[in-house]
Amino acid sequence: xxxxxxxxxxxxxxxxxxxxxxxxxxxxxxxxxxxxxxxxxxxxxxxxxxxxxxxxxxxxxxxxxxxxxxxxxxxxxxxxxxxxxxxxxxxxxxxxxxxxxxxxxxxxxxxxxxxxxxxxxxxxxxxxxxxxxxxxxxxxxxxxxxxxxxxxxxxxxxxxxxxxxxxxxxxxxxxxxxxxxxxxxxxxxxxxxxxxxxxxxxxxxxxxxxxxxxxxxxxxxxxxxxxxxxxxxxxxxxxxxxxxxxxxxxxxxxxxxxxxxxxxxxxxxxxxxxxxxxxxxxxxxxxxxxxxxxxxxxxxxxxxxxxxxxxxxxxxxxxxxxxxxxxxxxxxxxxxxxxxxxxxxxxxxxxxxxxxxxxxxxxxxxxxxxxxxxxxxxxxxxxxxxxxxxxxxxxxxxxxxxxxxxxxxxxxxxxxxxxxxxxxxxxxxxxxxxxxxxxxxxxxxxxxxxxxxxxxxxxxxxxxxxxxxxxxxxxxxxxxxxx
Amino acid sequence: xxxxxxxxxxxxxxxxxxxxxxxxxxxxxxxxxxxxxxxxxxxxxxxxxxxxxxxxxxxxxxxxxxxxxxxxxxxxxxxxxxxxxxxxxxxxxxxxxxxxxxxxxxxxxxxxxxxxxxxxxxxxxxxxxxxxxxxxxxxxxxxxxxxxxxxxxxxxxxxxxxxxxxxxxxxxxxxxxxxxxxxxxxxxxxxxxxxxxxxxxxxxxxxxxxxxxxxxxxxxxxxxxxxxxxxxxxxxxxxxxxxxxxx
Ligand SMILES: Nc1ncnc2c1ncn2[C@@H]1O[C@H](COP(=O)(O)OP(=O)(O)OP(=O)(O)O)[C@@H](O)[C@H]1O
Ligand SMILES: [Mg+2]
Numbered sequence: 179x180x181x182x183x184x185x186x187x188x189x190x191x192x193x194x195x196x197x198x199x200x201x202x203x204x205x206x207x208x209x210x211x212x213x214x215x216x217x218x219x220x221x222x223x224x225x226x227x228x229x230x231x232x233x234x235x236x237x238x239x240x241x242x243x244x245x246x247x248x249x250x251x252x253x254x255x256x257x258x259x260x261x262x263x264x265x266x267x268x269x270x271x272x273x274x275x276x277x278x279x280x281x282x283x284x285x286x287x288x289x290x291x292x293x294x295x296x297x298x299x300x301x302x303x304x305x306x307x308x309x310x311x312x313x314x315x316x317x318x319x320x321x322x323x324x325x326x327x328x329x330x331x332x333x334x335x336x337x338x339x340x341x342x343x344x345x346x347x348x349x350x351x352x353x354x355x356x357x358x359x360x361x362x363x364x365x366x367x368x369x370x371x372x373x374x375x376x377x378x379x380x381x382x383x384x385x386x387x388x389x390x391x392x393x394x395x396x397x398x399x400x401x402x403x404x405x406x407x408x409x410x411x412x413x414x415x416x417x418x419x420x421x422x423x424x425x426x427x428x429x430x431x432x433x434x435x436x437x438x439x440x441x442x443x444x445x446x447x448x449x450x451x452x453x454x455x456x457x458x459x460x461x462x463x464x465x466x467x468x469x470x471x472x473x474x475x476x477x478x479x480x481x482x483x484x485x486x487x488x489x490x491x492x493x494x495x496x497x498x499x500x501x502x503x504x505x506x507x508x509x510x511x512x513x514x515x516x517x518x519x520x521x522x523x524x525x526x527x528x529x530x531x532x533x534x535x536x537x538x539x540x541x542x543x544x545x546x547x548x549x550x551x552x553x554x555x556x557x558x559x560x561x562x563x564x565x566x567x568x569x570x571x572x573x574x575x576x577x578x579x580x581x582x583x584x585x586x587x588x589x590x591x592x593x594x595x596x597x598x599x600x601x602x603x604x605x606x607x608x609x610x611x612x613x614x615x616x617x618x619x620x621x622x623x624x625x626x627x628x629x630x631x632x633x634x635x636x637x638x639x640x641x642x643x644x645x646x647x648x649x650x651x652x653x654x655x656x657x658x659x660x661x
Numbered sequence: 662x663x664x665x666x667x668x669x670x671x672x673x674x675x676x677x678x679x680x681x682x683x684x685x686x687x688x689x690x691x692x693x694x695x696x697x698x699x700x701x702x703x704x705x706x707x708x709x710x711x712x713x714x715x716x717x718x719x720x721x722x723x724x725x726x727x728x729x730x731x732x733x734x735x736x737x738x739x740x741x742x743x744x745x746x747x748x749x750x751x752x753x754x755x756x757x758x759x760x761x762x763x764x765x766x767x768x769x770x771x772x773x774x775x776x777x778x779x780x781x782x783x784x785x786x787x788x789x790x791x792x793x794x795x796x797x798x799x800x801x802x803x804x805x806x807x808x809x810x811x812x813x814x815x816x817x818x819x820x821x822x823x824x825x826x827x828x829x830x831x832x833x834x835x836x837x838x839x840x841x842x843x844x845x846x847x848x849x850x851x852x853x854x855x856x857x858x859x860x861x862x863x864x865x866x867x868x869x870x871x872x873x874x875x876x877x878x879x880x881x882x883x884x885x886x887x888x889x890x891x892x893x894x895x896x897x898x899x900x901x902x903x904x905x906x907x908x
Contacts, residue, residue: 610750615734616733617823618764620734621732621734627762
């Protein structure tokens with residue numbers, strides 16, 4: 179029918195310019211020689227004036243990394259990554275800016291264009307932002323406001339200098355340097371990232387947010403985030419990510435560590451929109467990330483919420499180690515893949531303390547030729563009496579060229595534990611699409627609406643300011659998936 | 662003005678509509694009756710553009726425009742509305758959000774100003790009140806967990822908000838209690854104007870006591886086999902469809 183051909187044409191026209199963050203920023207950069215060896219590790223450390231202990235830590239990680247193998251168990255495929263062809267450090271040249279006034283206007287412009295105004299006047303109300311550009315943090319807003327309540331929010335490179343005792347105590351304590359191939363790589367070459375410390379009893383007065391941007395060509399981004407919530411403290415933290423549209427694949431291997439002490443709460447939200455590659459699967463970010471939170475204290479709580487729409491490949495399992503009695507772990511995830519994207523994502527909930535509870539809600543949406551895998555582990559140790567887990571994994575398929583896979587591992591070694599798992603796979607029903615269209619919605623909008631409905635249980639966990647953005651992102655990411 | 666001429670359609674290789682001819686002038690309401698499986702819902706789907714229905718002949722012109730060439734959403738923008746015989750559930754999609762998205766899509770297509778959330782809510786609350794519906798209907802997910810009658814009323818609510826020029830109501834009266842029937846009828850009558858027309862598909866003469874049609878047509882085995890005034894409905898009520906198919 180001619181009508182449906184027309185729709186397809188419009189849809190294709192839309193798809194061509196769907197990644198609106200694909201521009202590059204022209205700015206003088208300082209890059210180290212490409213390749214990875216001990217000298218590069220030393221150079222990165224020296225560039226940041228790091229103390230001896232941290233250099234030793236990096237070198238140990240580098241040695242470990244050389245012995246480790248890239249993991250092969252994930253349901254993903256890619257040509258081998260040649261680690262010696264990558265650049266491991268890129269930063270705007272010149273001395274580091276001391277305040278916002280010193281930040282290159284070209285950079286401020288770029289963040290403005292991304293919708294992240296860094297001037298405090300224009301900033302999102304109630305959100306403090308740390309902006310990480312390639313390898314370094316370029317600006318952190320609202321630091322003084324936060325300092326008044328004792329909250330530390332700064333680039334991790336600065337924390338190493340200003341709060342070495344905290345960094346030394348916690349860095350690598352949740353994700354050990356040799357944890358896995360990508361974590362070891364990150365530990366050896368991490369350049370910057372955010373550091374957050376919430377003192378005892380403090381409820382962080384504003385939403386904290388880090389905005390990651392890869393700009394330089396052939397450069398890996400290896401950021402490192404460390405968040406510590408002391409006894410009774412609470413914080414909500416959000417990260418967003420984008421990258422220019424490039425034909426080569428770019429590597430992003432981050433490590434995030436969270437520590438929650440007695441009664442502390444950490445809510446960590448991610449809206450991941452790295453460049454996904456083009457419609458034929460060319461280019462895009464390889465997103466190989468290790469995220470883990472330790473609920474060390476009694477009744478502490480760590481909640482991960484992620485909306486993953488970008489990257490050519492996502493390999494990511496934000497996890498909770500529930501050590502403290504009565505501690506709570508949550509994982510709310512939307513992973514959307516389209517065209518030739520591949521996602522293998524999920525979580526690990528390790529129940530160690532008594533009466534620990536975990537909730538996993540995963541929504542996978544696959545369209546085009548993409549592959550989307552949920553992989554999750556629920557492990558109950560013998561001493562974790564009264565542990566509870568509830569897992570719900572729903573997959574939604576759009577078209578018949580894509581794949582959805584659910585790989586749950588459950589290991590319960592305590593008879594009093596209760597583990598529940600539910601899984602569904604569905605397609606967007608023709609009658610739902612027609613119902614919406616008969617009311618005037620375009621096919622694209624109808625899909626967007628239905629997908630957002632499917633993801634509602636996860637989206638409602640996002641901070642208000644970002645939920646709307648995430649909804650739009652889901653709709654935009656699916657453009658060209660029907661018709 | 663809706664003009665259907667010799668319209669034939671099939672699903673797969675099953676011929677369902679076999680030359681339907683019918684015209685509904687502006688300002689008129691026509692009832693369509695007929696036995697189960699006659700093709701009434703099929704006609705409503707073909708007119709609103711559902712995929713899977715292949716038009717094999719004839720035409721359908723609404724206000725001078727060949728609607729069969731349009732996408733379903735373009736037909737909605739042109740003013741055509743279908744109240745579904747079986748309204749569809751949309752899990753996780755809030756009713757208010759759905760209706761505002763729909764209304765704004767139609768307004769955009771017509772070059773009219775869109776409504777913000779506050780203005781929409783005001784409009785929706787007023788429409789709810791007229792239909793004696795509870796405010797919480799706006800917060801619930803579209804048709805999810807609605808009773809049969811609530812689903813039908815929700816269709817009429819959408820119609821009231823979208824203000825169509827041509828409404829096709831497919832058994833909107835089925836499953837309604839007598840009070841709801843009157844409310845739904847009032848909803849349709851409220852839209853009556855020089856520029857509004859409707860096709861009301863029903864099995865029961867009772868609805869036509871409240872929505873008095875200008876004409877009644879009988880669809881049997883994919884064809885209009887008889888047309889008449891409101892009295893035809895009374896006759897059918899008394900005698901059934903026996904003998905009509907052969908006509
Ligand atoms: N998807 C389909 N595939 C095959 N046959 C179909 C399909 N949809 C409808 N039909 C057939 O088309 C014929 C007409 O169906 P339709 O739903 O239009 O009838 P109707 O007049 O609305 O009936 P009722 O009064 O029971 O609602 C029926 O024989 C039905 O079985
Ligand atoms: Mg029917």
